Amino acid sequence: MPTDSTRARTRLVAIAAAAVTAAAILLPSPAMAAGNDAPKGPSVKKVEPTLVARATLSADHLESGPPSGAALTTTVNGRTGPFAGQVIPGFSAVIENGDGTFWAQPDNGFGAKTNSADFLLRNYLVRPAWQTAAGGSGDLAVERFVSYNDADHVLDFPIVNDATPDRLLTGADFDIESVVRAKDGSFWVGEEFGPFLLHFDADGTLLEKPFSLPNGAKSPQNPYLQPGETPRVRASRGFEALAGSANGRYVYPVVEGSYADDPDLRRREVLEFDTKTGAYTGRTWNYETDQDANVVGDAFTVRNGVLLLVERDDFEGDQAVTKRIYQVDLKRIDAEGKLEKTLVLDALRIANPDLIGAGDGYGTGDPFSLPVQSFETVVQLKDGNLLIANDNNYPGNDARITGTPDDTEFDVIDLDRTRVQPSEVTVVAHRGASGYRPEHTLAAYETAITECADFIEPDVVSTKDGVLVARHENEISGTTDVASRPAFADRKATKVIDGVSVTGWFTEDFTLAELKTLRAVERLPQVRPANAAFNGLYAIPTLDEVLDLARHSVSCDGLPVGVYPETKHPSYFDSIGLSLEEPLVAELSRNGLDSADAPVIVQSFEVANLEELDGATDVPLAQLLNSSGRPYDFTVGGDPRTYADLATAAGLAEIATYADGVGVEKNLVIPRTATGALGTPTTLVADAHAVGLDVHAWTFRRENAFLPAEFRSSADPAGIGDLAGELEVFLHADLDGFFSDNPDIGTAVAG
Numbered sequence: 001m002p003t004d005s006t007r008a009r010t011r012l013v014a015i016a017a018a019a020v021t022a023a024a025i026l027l028p029s030p031a032m033a034a035g036n037d038a039p040k041g042p043s044v045k046k047v048e049p050t051l052v053a054r055a056t057l058s059a060d061h062l063e064s065g066p067p068s069g070a071a072l073t074t075t076v077n078g079r080t081g082p083f084a085g086q087v088i089p090g091f092s093a094v095i096e097n098g099d100g101t102f103w104a105q106p107d108n109g110f111g112a113k114t115n116s117a118d119f120l121l122r123n124y125l126v127r128p129a130w131q132t133a134a135g136g137s138g139d140l141a142v143e144r145f146v147s148y149n150d151a152d153h154v155l156d157f158p159i160v161n162d163a164t165p166d167r168l169l170t171g172a173d174f175d176i177e178s179v180v181r182a183k184d185g186s187f188w189v190g191e192e193f194g195p196f197l198l199h200f201d202a203d204g205t206l207l208e209k210p211f212s213l214p215n216g217a218k219s220p221q222n223p224y225l226q227p228g229e230t231p232r233v234r235a236s237r238g239f240e241a242l243a244g245s246a247n248g249r250y251v252y253p254v255v256e257g258s259y260a261d262d263p264d265l266r267r268r269e270v271l272e273f274d275t276k277t278g279a280y281t282g283r284t285w286n287y288e289t290d291q292d293a294n295v296v297g298d299a300f301t302v303r304n305g306v307l308l309l310v311e312r313d314d315f316e317g318d319q320a321v322t323k324r325i326y327q328v329d330l331k332r333i334d335a336e337g338k339l340e341k342t343l344v345l346d347a348l349r350i351a352n353p354d355l356i357g358a359g360d361g362y363g364t365g366d367p368f369s370l371p372v373q374s375f376e377t378v379v380q381l382k383d384g385n386l387l388i389a390n391d392n393n394y395p396g397n398d399a400r401i402t403g404t405p406d407d408t409e410f411d412v413i414d415l416d417r418t419r420v421q422p423s424e425v426t427v428v429a430h431r432g433a434s435g436y437r438p439e440h441t442l443a444a445y446e447t448a449i450t451e452c453a454d455f456i457e458p459d460v461v462s463t464k465d466g467v468l469v470a471r472h473e474n475e476i477s478g479t480t481d482v483a484s485r486p487a488f489a490d491r492k493a494t495k496v497i498d499g500v501s502v503t504g505w506f507t508e509d510f511t512l513a514e515l516k517t518l519r520a521v522e523r524l525p526q527v528r529p530a531n532a533a534f535n536g537l538y539a540i541p542t543l544d545e546v547l548d549l550a551r552h553s554v555s556c557d558g559l560p561v562g563v564y565p566e567t568k569h570p571s572y573f574d575s576i577g578l579s580l581e582e583p584l585v586a587e588l589s590r591n592g593l594d595s596a597d598a599p600v601i602v603q604s605f606e607v608a609n610l611e612e613l614d615g616a617t618d619v620p621l622a623q624l625l626n627s628s629g630r631p632y633d634f635t636v637g638g639d640p641r642t643y644a645d646l647a648t649a650a651g652l653a654e655i656a657t658y659a660d661g662v663g664v665e666k667n668l669v670i671p672r673t674a675t676g677a678l679g680t681p682t683t684l685v686a687d688a689h690a691v692g693l694d695v696h697a698w699t700f701r702r703e704n705a706f707l708p709a710e711f712r713s714s715a716d717p718a719g720i721g722d723l724a725g726e727l728e729v730f731l732h733a734d735l736d737g738f739f740s741d742n743p744d745i746g747t748a749v750a751g
Helices: 009-018 442-450 486-491 529-534 543-551 570-575 581-590 608-614 632-637 649-655 684-690 723-731 743-750
Strands: 024-027 043-057 093-096 102-105 122-129 139-147 176-181 187-191 196-200 241-244 250-254 267-274 279-288 295-303 306-312 323-333 339-346 374-380 386-391 408-420 426-429 459-462 468-470 493-497 500-504 602-604 621-625 661-665 694-700 737-740
Touching (some): 043 122, 093 176, 093 374, 093 386, 102 176, 139 408, 187 241, 250 295, 279 323, 339 408, 426 694, 442 543, 468 581, 570 632, 581 608, 602 608, 608 621, 649 684, 661 684, 684 694, 694 723, 723 737, 723 743
Parallel strands (some): 043 139, 426 737, 602 621, 621 661, 694 737
Antiparallel strands (some): 043 408, 187 196, 241 250, 250 267, 267 279, 295 306, 306 323, 323 339
């Protein structure tokens, strides 16, 4: 592609792309004519989710009724059953009543049929005394409840309280997870053991037999499951989410997880049920989660055919990755037949300037987050704000304070818009926020996004079956737990990669399904011991999952989050029949990211594959330059030139014929002296700019081991030094951007 790049082109490209997103609106900037030092380009009016009210109910709160939790004989977070009344294990579904009260429904109690027979299924009427910027107690008061029951003997299978007059339903009978209130005051409830749709009157009495999924799909807990019948719905993956149409006629249950027989582990089915006819309509939609293990936690209709869906993972506290609300329109389907989704709220990044709830544990400062395992409620309130709430799986979750059960909380989020001026300096999260989470995991990428990175960077290698995945190298013993897996012991091999003999386990010897069984570990545990706490948690993401995360995210500047993939060892992968270029271009195209204005930059240390990509895609390209050595394809082809040759004015002019920028080892910009301090800047940046190339330098890290001598805090290699000070010096050298393992520090300096 011809090079027509100008300085800061990548940021301006991203700003242009943002014009078509729902999360940002471009407006003329009043600062544009303010002088030479004023920010250039349009400002962005972005959504700034802000916490405006909060109320909590003690995790240990008990309501009237018989003791519960007798089966909880193991102490968890300091609590052991039985409990002297009915616990409230958080709320899985909430209904706004418009008078300051809410119906709030817990699930089946303690998580399983076997431990919840003494937990009574109820719907509680609660009244928050909101804590706001103006004050308020922040208490969540329980005023009364409705007990779900089968007093009319509708059910044709045994229940726990079969022989009692009231026939109160328990958590061993149903696992209720979602609720919609009909115009006549009755409740439609989504549950998981069937999964069933249940219809209760306003007093909680079951009105009709449970409505089963079409085509006989059942879960392992379904009371109608026949001996030898294979369950199609996975255990505890039924109707966690249920939304109602605006006119009240239809409800939309969502299957929480993938079907057991579905090869697409990211597909979640949305169904339509006609409450008037009491039957499914046959209309269904496919929703794709960000990764295989994510679940759909709740649904809410904002207008006919437009739903909010909670998507979450099962992690909590600082381990959390996905706690998001996406909007889908049932009339908008992408080319693959999936619902198009737009990010409405990332619950791990909520502004809290008034410090509402501050001091209540992890994530309660500014920014605020809801990092609980079971983020299971979203309601759009009548004033347009969002209410989000949690199921606390009492006493199992301790996201806020380790060792203490999480309280139940209601958080109200105002989706304010605010004007921001995007920085002209591009901050690239190097392998994600790899200074805080194991690199090349969705946790590292999500952390980078919450820390305001402009781009996330996946290194891409291939699996045996030709799928591109994010790993620093194709040899994975240092970044996964593969060495501890006996099943893969025989995969250990010695290979020559780019002329170097390497022993270990290699991605090209594993199928994607096999790689997905592995878990990431910290690559530099001696330097980053805190990251090792996350070892064994996170799966290896595919490039598609990284692209999906980015294109469904919004940066702190209100722009689409960019992706900066690096093709690793392209000559080697070509030599074994697993070329990287074609699947990379195909993935970009499939994700709608193959145009010149897409927020994507493809980089490589080799030259030939970038020249090939120049003719195969219109996205910007970046030639990587090291401070030593040569491109390996030069070695293979007998080209004597080195990276030093490419870094000259003549070399940069040649790069400009096929690339839009260079990613350079930072010593090429400012070399170090014999004492390890920063020396005198070179002319590389000026030479690159003269031929229209952007310059992004790598890699900036906060640990002493990686810092110039004058910015180290001590002789301890793992000690934290002054990364901000180093970055200030490099930005004065006129860089267009930089790669950092610590994007929070980088974005603070870049402004």
